[in-house]
Amino acid sequence: MYKINEVFETIQGEASFTGTPSIFLRLQGCPVGCSWCDTKQTWDVDNVYKVSLDETVEKKADSDHWANASAEQILALFQSRGYTAKHVVITGGEPCMFDLNPVCNLLHEHGFSTQIETSGTFEILAPEQTWVTVSPKINMRGGYEVLTSTMKRANEIKHPVAMQKHVEELEELFAKTGVNPKLVYLQPISQKVSATKLAIDTCIAKNWRLSIQVHKYLGIS
Ligand SMILES: C[S@@+](CC[C@H](N)C(=O)[O-])C[C@H]1O[C@@H](n2cnc3c(N)ncnc32)[C@H](O)[C@@H]1O
Ligand SMILES: Nc1nc2[nH]cc(C(=O)O)c2c(=O)[nH]1
């Protein structure tokens, strides 16, 4: 069973798949503790907030309500909602606290492509074809470490930045893990002007890429 915070169809607003119509599957639970996390409502799994799957799909605002669903129920939900997107982004919370093989395999069998958004602090249990976006979380409050195995598995790295220190920590992580990723995105934290300037200047200096959270500028989910 997966713990579902919300399901919605929108445009992927971050990194390589920006602009791609996507179904977002947001899973509940994350112990990593990033102070600037934009989805804090997914951190705790409280039984008081357990609801039916329909109630997690029909959310009008962020909430810590969640529902249990199997891979089959998730597929049936996508089909019954009449979604047209064929790309599924599994995010959270921290989705890699779950074994994502069953849901990804089932979705692949039904013609969907899959992508995972992860902090890199849990082993990734997902098929080869799944696109993995690792957003490595360094020195966060929860005390979790980025695993070398997740850095190696990543198809792209997407690093939120607001200070020069964040850039240095990323380069130290590359050196420590011996991973030299082909696709590195910097994502300004919370659309701040100074963070955006830092990201632009660093991307040009290092020939990395810029990921702005397009959905936030558009005011869509
Ligand atoms: C909310 S996280 C959920 C998935 C997973 N826990 C992770 O951190 O990758 C999804 C993406 O949003 C990024 N993110 C979270 N809060 C942000 C913020 N305030 N500004 C920019 N990016 C943010 C994360 O780094 C991650 O790339
Ligand atoms: N449009 C849109 N694109 C996104 N890309 C990553 C997201 C996330 O919360 O993981 C996200 C999100 O919440 N909305």
Ligand code: SF4
């Ligand atoms: S790892 Fe992801 S979901 Fe967890 S606190 Fe950090 S940004 Fe938020």
Ligand SMILES: [Mg+2]
């Ligand atoms: Mg988001």
